[in-house]
Structures are given as structure tokens and as C-alpha cells.
Amino acid sequence: MRILVVEDDKDVAGFVLKGLREAGHTVEHADNGRDGLFLAASENFDAIILDRMLPGGIDGLRLLETLRGQDNTTPVLFLSALGQVDDRVKGLKAGGDDYLTKPFAFAELLARVEALTRRGKSDGPATRLQVGDLEMDLLSRSVRRGPTKIDLQPREFRLLEYLMRHAGQVVTRTMLLEGVWDYHFDPQTNVIDVHISRLRQKIDKPFPTALLHTVRNAGYMLRSEEP
Amino acid sequence: MAKSSVERVRRQRPARRGLWRSAGVRFALVYAVVFGLSAFVLALALWYSALNLLQRQVQASIHADFQTLIEHDQMGGLPSLEAAIQERLAGSLTPDGIYLLKGQNGQVLMGNLDQWPAGMSQDNAWYQLSVRRQGVASIALLQMQKMPDGSSLLVGRDVRMRTKLRNVLRAGLIWALGLMIALGILGAVLIRSLFQRTIRDISITTGAIARGDITRRVPVTGVGDEFDELAVTINDMLDRIARLMDGVRQVSNAIAHDLRTPVTRARARLEDAALHARSAEEMQAAIDRATEDLDGIVAVFEALLRISEIEAGARRAAFASLDLAPVLLDLDELYRAVAEEREITLETEIDAPLMVFGDRELMQQAVVNLLDNALKFSPPGSSIRFSARLAHGAVQIVVADRGPGIAEADRKRATERFFRAEAARSTAGSGLGLSLVSAVAQLHNGTLHLQDNEPGLRAVICLPADISPD
Numbered sequence: 161m162r163i164l165v166v167e168d169d170k171d172v173a174g175f176v177l178k179g180l181r182e183a184g185h186t187v188e189h190a191d192n193g194r195d196g197l198f199l200a201a202s203e204n205f206d207a208i209i210l211d212r213m214l215p216g217g218i219d220g221l222r223l224l225e226t227l228r229g230q231d232n233t234t235p236v237l238f239l240s241a242l243g244q245v246d247d248r249v250k251g252l253k254a255g256g257d258d259y260l261t262k263p264f265a266f267a268e269l270l271a272r273v274e275a276l277t278r279r280g281k282s283d284g285p286a287t288r289l290q291v292g293d294l295e296m297d298l299l300s301r302s303v304r305r306g307p308t309k310i311d312l313q314p315r316e317f318r319l320l321e322y323l324m325r326h327a328g329q330v331v332t333r334t335m336l337l338e339g340v341w342d343y344h345f346d347p348q349t350n351v352i353d354v355h356i357s358r359l360r361q362k363i364d365k366p367f368p369t370a371l372l373h374t375v376r377n378a379g380y381m382l383r384s385e386e387p
Numbered sequence: 388m389a390k391s392s393v394e395r396v397r398r399q400r401p402a403r404r405g406l407w408r409s410a411g412v413r414f415a416l417v418y419a420v421v422f423g424l425s426a427f428v429l430a431l432a433l434w435y436s437a438l439n440l441l442q443r444q445v446q447a448s449i450h451a452d453f454q455t456l457i458e459h460d461q462m463g464g465l466p467s468l469e470a471a472i473q474e475r476l477a478g479s480l481t482p483d484g485i486y487l488l489k490g491q492n493g494q495v496l497m498g499n500l501d502q503w504p505a506g507m508s509q510d511n512a513w514y515q516l517s518v519r520r521q522g523v524a525s526i527a528l529l530q531m532q533k534m535p536d537g538s539s540l541l542v543g544r545d546v547r548m549r550t551k552l553r554n555v556l557r558a559g560l561i562w563a564l565g566l567m568i569a570l571g572i573l574g575a576v577l578i579r580s581l582f583q584r585t586i587r588d589i590s591i592t593t594g595a596i597a598r599g600d601i602t603r604r605v606p607v608t609g610v611g612d613e614f615d616e617l618a619v620t621i622n623d624m625l626d627r628i629a630r631l632m633d634g635v636r637q638v639s640n641a642i643a644h645d646l647r648t649p650v651t652r653a654r655a656r657l658e659d660a661a662l663h664a665r666s667a668e669e670m671q672a673a674i675d676r677a678t679e680d681l682d683g684i685v686a687v688f689e690a691l692l693r694i695s696e697i698e699a700g701a702r703r704a705a706f707a708s709l710d711l712a713p714v715l716l717d718l719d720e721l722y723r724a725v726a727e728e729r730e731i732t733l734e735t736e737i738d739a740p741l742m743v744f745g746d747r748e749l750m751q752q753a754v755v756n757l758l759d760n761a762l763k764f765s766p767p768g769s770s771i772r773f774s775a776r777l778a779h780g781a782v783q784i785v786v787a788d789r790g791p792g793i794a795e796a797d798r799k800r801a802t803e804r805f806f807r808a809e810a811a812r813s814t815a816g817s818g819l820g821l822s823l824v825s826a827v828a829q830l831h832n833g834t835l836h837l838q839d840n841e842p843g844l845r846a847v848i849c850l851p852a853d854i855s856p857d
Contacts, residue, residue: 243689244696245705245748263685315720341721345752346686348759348820354724377675 161206161277162186166196166223167239168215172262176209176239179266180273193218200227205234206277209269212240212251221254228255235276239264248344267378271330289324292371292384294363296324305367315340316359323372323382332379356380411579418578419571426567427560434556441552445528445544446513452484452542453532460534468540472497485520485527485543496538507531507541515546526550585614589621601629638691641805645818646684653680683817690819694804697826702746708853709747711782712739715754715775722758722773729762732770741775741782744853745831753827756820757786757846764790764844781833782852787845798837824848 163180167173168191180187188203190196193214200208200223212220224236235258238251243261251259258272289296293306301317303310312320322339323331333352337343356372364370373381452475460468472486476499487498495503501519507529514529529543588606595603604625605618653676660673696702719735726733743750761771769789776783793801800806802825807818821835824846828835833850 243692245702261689263681265682341717343751343755344748345755347721347755349722349725349762351721351725354728355721357728358724 161274162188162204163273164188164190164196164199164203164205164208166190166193166200166208166214166220167211168192168213169211175266176269179270183270192216193220193223197223197226200234201230201232207273208234208236209239209273210236210256212238212242212247221250224254224256237269237273237276239269245344265377267330267375268332268334271332271335271379274329275326275331275335289321289327291324291327291382292369294324294371294384296321303363305363308366310362312359312362316355316362319355319359320363323380327382330375330378330381335379411582412575414582415575415578416571419568419574423564423567423571427564430560430563434560437556438549438553441549442528445546445549448481449528449530449542449544452481453530453540456540456542457532457534460540465536465538468534469497481544483545483548485518485529485541485545487541489539489541491537498541500541503539503541504529514543518543520545589618592621596625601625601632638804641818642691645805646687649680649684649687653677653684656680687817687819690817690823691804694819694823694826697749697823697830700830702749703830706745707747708742708744709750710739711741711743711750711775711784712737714747714751715741715773715784718751718754718758719773722762725762726771729765730767731762731765734770734772734774736772736774736776738776741777742853743782743831743850745850749827749830753824753848754784754786756824757784757848760820760846761786761788761790761844764788766790777852780852780854782850784848784850785845787840787843789840789843792839792842792844793837795839801837802835821846 163185165173165176165180165187167176167189170191173189173191177187177189188199188205190199194216196210196214196216197218210220210224214220214223218226220238220240227234227236236256237258237260238256239260239262240247240251241262248259248261257276260269260272287298289298294303295305296303298321303312303317303320319336319340322336334346336352336356337346360370360372364372369385371382371384373383375381456468456471459471463470469488472488475481475484475486476497485498485500487500487503488496489503490496493503499521501522504514504516504518507514507516508531510532511530514531516527516529518525518527518529520527525545525547527543528546529541531539531541533539592603592605604622607615607618607622609615656673656677660670660677664670664673715737716735719733719737723733723735758771758773761773765771765788771789772785772787774785797806802821804822805818806822821837825835828848828850831850833848836847836849838845838847
């Protein structure tokens with residue numbers, strides 16, 4: 161994927177660029193708002209990682225507003241030290257697709273950026289989701305793995321749906337809290353781990369191969385074993 | 388820096404201000420001038436109208452005299468007139484009366500003036516002239532009239548006494564004016580000293596506070612006047628500032644203590660790894676744990692910022708009418724699995740609907756903190772009671788556990804930032820959870836009560852219910 165990083169802090173930018181390249185992405189970098197806007201408007205990217213406070217007269221919010229004003233719908237993730245609720249709301253209102261507060265874990269950033277690009281592509285009116293032999297029918301709200309029907313609680317269903325929509329990608333605990341429960345804060349208790357483990361009991365335990373994997377220091381990933 | 392700012396304050400406030408720059412003197416002078424002017428105008432009006440009245444009385448009597456004498460002349464001719472004048476000159480009816488009759492060719496026929504006053508030639512006009520009355524100099528108000536036979540008659544009144552009276556009155560007025568000025572100055576001095584005394588108290592107190600002694604207060608006299616009101620208001624303000632400063636001091640002390648520990652730990656781990664790690668795995672493990680420590684510090688920072696954001700009240704703008712019942716049931720569902728995992732029973736009883744006017748996300752977070760706490764301190768096999776109901780116009784959310792609870796003495800302090808009871812020292816946590824719950828409750832005009840669950844802790848959030856008109 162082609163990702164644009166607009167970030168003025170050299171260390172943070174270097175760290176993000178290196179990480180994204182290691183994850184197999186092509187990355188462009190701008191260290192001020194003006195260059196960032198020029199790059200974003202003149203070239204095609206799959207996603208933009210955007211700092212809010214930028215030198216060069218154009219800050220992140222204005223950059224994004226200008227971009228959206230030109231009908232450019234490239235998914236944008238804000239990466240900002242402004243972490244108050246109002247700041248997040250402002251960022252999303254300006255047309256941002258996600259908001260991550262500094263300091264951040266790279267795994268979280270990577271997972272969110274990859275989730276963004278996926279969201280951009282496959283927003284078709286899917287009625288069925290499939291990962292390996294696990295199938296989900298969104299209309300009848302039924303799940304089966306191979307020939308076996310699996311009974312899920314409503315919340316478990318939504319959790320699995322989220323994981324299936326992001327199959328093959330790392331999904332962090334915070335993403336699950338936001339995406340499935342709509343909570344924008346981290347409880348101290350490992351609530352997500354417990355719910356994942358329950359889901360695992362139902363979709364993996366009775367079967368020979370596991371689909372739901374734990375990714376160390378990052379989160380979870382739903383994928384079929386065969387590549 | 389500090390010295391120069393002190394100097395700047397001094398320069399703005401000269402130690403000895405001029406008399407004219409004193410507010411007390413200005414107020415007193417304005418008062419004296421207004422008072423003196425009105426008194427003076429009143430006296431002047433009295434003086435003028437009194438003199439005017441006298442003048443008109445004299446004129447009226449002269450006029451009446453004239454009429455009578457002219458009637459005598461018309462009825463009985465010159466002899467009758469002369470007799471009437473003679474009668475007046477001799478009689479004591481009008482001791483101030485002045486009469487003079489002049490013949491056709493200017494000779495004085497009779498009268499009590501030595502000679503016809505110079506410059507008096509107009510009929511029916513008023514003259515006030517110096518005259519000689521039987522050899523005595525005097526001042527007189529006079530009127531003359533030509534008679535049909537060519538002679539001229541002069542009638543007047545000696546007004547020497549009246550002029551004297553006027554002079555006495557004028558002197559009195561001037562004295563009174565002088566006295567008023569003296570009294571005004573005295574009043575100004577008095578009011579100024581009164582002002583100074585009252586303001587000096589405030590000035591001394593605020594000066595002491597500016598130099599760093601926040602414990603000083605403005606003395607209240609107990610009279611209950613405006614100055615007392617001002618003193619009470621200032622003292623209230625100082626109390627509030629002192630409380631805020633205490634809070635800030637507490638938080639900065641707490642930050643110094645509670646953040647230094649994890650920072651020290653992370654630093655030690657990294658340094659230790661740099662010096663002693665013998666394998667890549669050991670190095671990796673040390674870095675991972677230091678990163679975790681840093682994440683912990685960030686979490687504390689975020690919680691602190693969140694609490695101050697809530698306490699600043701900025702989020703009230705996003706308040707809306709909302710039903711807490713589904714919000715709480717969602718939380719119950721989220722935590723039920725965790726409780727079961729730890730062999731803890733979650734006894735939930737949520738009434739519906741529970742309408743409040745508030746912020747959904749903050750309410751979620753507050754209840755999450757209570758549930759986190761309850762789960763953290765509950766022993767396996769025990770139960771947590773999670774209930775919410777509407778009672779007496781208030782929504783009451785209760786989270787009660789069977790853990791160690793909080794000692795009575797600590798309960799009041801439990802919502803202070805970074806406070807951790809002895810029993811909680813050994814468990815993980817920042818000591819900010821209950822501070823946030825309390826801040827959220829206060830933002831919603833509600834309260835957080837911590838009670839003894841015998842054993843355990845019973846946390847109760849009370850919020851005013853939102854009773855919509857429909």
C-alpha cells in the first residue's frame with residue numbers, strides 16, 4: 161500500500177516510516193503542512209497519517225479540510241498529541257477516519273491504518289462473510305463452521321463480524337472496544353481478552369484448526385491457516 | 388525575576404500619595420462642595436427675598452402716602468396739602484418719613500430735607516439717594532411728583548436702618564460661608580481617615596498575601612456595613628484560592644511521588660539491561676517491560692488530564708438527555724464474562740428507564756471504574772452487586788463488593804487524586820479511578836458516596852433524574 165506520513169517530528173516520523181516499510185508498505189513523507197497538502201492532492205495514496213500540529217502555515221485540520229473540499233476521499237488517520245475528547249471530535253468532524261493520540265504503540269498505528277485501507281475498498285453490500293471454513297450470514301444472523309452451526313450471543317456475533325471484516329489484519333483491543341462496544345477509553349480490566357477467549361471456545365475449540373490468533377504485543381487476528 | 392516584580396509593584400504604589408490623590412479627600416470634598424453650595428444658595432435666596440420684601444413694603448407705604456397727599460391737594464388745595472405734610476412732620480406715625488415741597492420757582496416751601504436732592508426730576512420713578520435730613524447724612528428711597536400748580540412734592544423713607552440690616556445679613560452670610568468651608572475641610576479629613584483605616588486593613592492583608600502569606604484575612608468589624616460585605620467577599624475569594632492552591636500542591640506532590648516511582652523503575656530496567664544484559668532476549672525483555680512502565684505513566688497522565696478536563700466543566704456543552712439503563716446493561720454484559728472468569732458472581736438489577744441529562748461516555752467511564760475496582764478487590768467466590776434505580780427524583784447507581792473495603796478514616800480522602808488506601812498499596816492502579824468517578828458525578832450535579840458494605844465497599848453514584856416535560 162502507498163501511505164503518506166505528514167509529521168514534523170523527525171524521530172516519530174523516522175520510527176513510523178521504518179515500521180511501515182518493514183510491514184511492506186510504500187511510504188512518502190512530508191514534514192510540514194504545505195508539502196503534505198501538495199503531495200496528498202497531487203498523488204494517489206491508500207491512506208494518510210496526519211499530525212495535527214504542523215509547521216508551514218497549514219495545520220492538520222486545514223490540510224484535511226482542503227483535501228476533502230477537493231473531493232479527495234483518501235482515508236486519513238490523525239496522529240496527534242491533542243488527546244481531549246473535543247480534539248478527537250473536531251478531527252473526525254473535519255473528515256478524519258480515525259484518531260490516535262500520542263504517545264502510541266506502533267502496532268496500534270499499523271493495525272488502524274491497515275483497517276482504514278480495507279474499509280475503503282470492500283464496503284460493498286456484503287451479506288455473507290467467510291474466513292476459511294467459517295461462514296457468517298449477515299441476513300439470517302447465523303454462523304457456521306463447516307457443517308456445524310454455531311450459536312452466538314448478539315455481542316459475540318458483533319465481535320466475530322468485526323474480526324471477519326478485518327480478516328487477515330491485526331485488530332487491537334482498543335479497536336475492538338471502539339468498534340464493537342463503542343467505548344472510547346481503556347478499562348483496567350482485561351475485558352476484551354475474556355470476551356475473545358469465550359468466542360474462541362465456540363469457534364475454535366471444537367475444531368481441529370484455530371482461526372482466531374493472538375498477536376503478541378498487538379492484539380488479535382482472524383485468518384485461515386492456508387495462505 | 389521575583390525581585391524585579393516586587394519593585395514594579397512598589398513603583399505602581401507610591402508610599403505617600405498626595406492629598407489630592409486620596410480617594411477619601413476627593414469624596415469628602417465633593418460632599419463638602421455640594422453641601423456648601425446648596426446651603427449657600429439657600430441662604431442667598433433667603434437674603435434676597437427678605438431684602439426684596441422690605442423694599443416693597445417701603446415702596447408701598449411711600450405710594451400710599453403720596454395718594455393721600457395728592458387727594459389733600461385736590462380737595463383742599465395747597466393749604467390742605469401743607470397741613471397734611473405738617474401733620475406728618477410733627478407726628479410720630481412715620482418717624483422715617485421724608486417730605487419736601489418745592490414751589491413753582493424752585494424754593495423749598497416746607498419739609499425735613501435740607502435741600503432738593505440733585506438729579507431728581509422724574510415723576511413716579513424710584514430714587515435711592517444720599518440725603519441730608521435735618522443736618523444728618525442718611526440714605527433714602529424717594530419718589531417725586533409735579534403738582535398741577537407747578538410745585539413739586541417729594542415723599543420718601545429713610546432706609547439707613549434697612550441698609551444696616553443688609554450689611555449685617557451679608558456679614559453673617561460671609562461668616563457662615565467661611566464656617567462651611569472649615570467644616571467641609573474637617574469633614575474631608577474625617578472621611579479620609581475613616582476611608583484610610585478601612586482600606587488600610589484590606590491593603591495590609593492583600594499586601595501580605597502578595598508577599599506570599601496566603602493565610603491572612605481581612606478583619607471583619609461586625610458592623611455589617613458595605614466595607615464588611617467587601618471584607619467577607621474578599622475573604623471568601625481568598626479561601627477559595629487557598630483551597631485551589633492546596634489542590635494543586637497536592638496534585639504536584641502526588642505527581643512527584645507517584646510518577647517518579649514508575650519512571651525510576653523504567654530507567655533502572657533500561658540502565659540495568661544496557662550494563663548487564665547478556666543476551667538479546669534479556670535485552671528485549673527489559674525493553675518490553677520499560678515500555679510497559681512508560682505506558683503506565685502515560686495512562687496516569689491521561690487520567691489526570693481527563694479529570695481536569697471534566698472538572699473544568701468543558702464537556703457540559705455535549706450533555707444530552709439519555710437513558711442510562713441500556714448503557715448500564717451493556718456494561719453488565721461486558722463485565723459479566725470477566726466476573727465469571729474470576730469466579731465472582733455479578734448480581735445485576737437495573738431498572739428502566741433511567742433518564743438523566745448528561746454525557747454517555749463519561750457515565751460509562753465512571754461506572755467502568757467502579758466495576759474495575761470491585762473486580763480488582765473481590766476475592767474469588769464472592770459476589771458484586773450492581774444495581775441502578777430511580778428513587779426520589781434521583782438515579783442511584785450502586786456497585787457493592789465484598790473486598791477489603793476502605794477504612795472509615797480513609798473514605799473521605801479516597802476520591803483525592805493519587806490517594807491509595809493501605810490495603811490497595813499492593814495492587815496495581817494509579818489511585819485516580821475514584822477521583823474520576825467523583826469528578827463525573829459532580830459534573831452531572833450528582834454525588835459519589837462511599838459506604839461500608841460490611842464487609843466491602845459500597846459505591847453509590849447519585850444523579851438528578853432528567854424529568855422531561857413529555
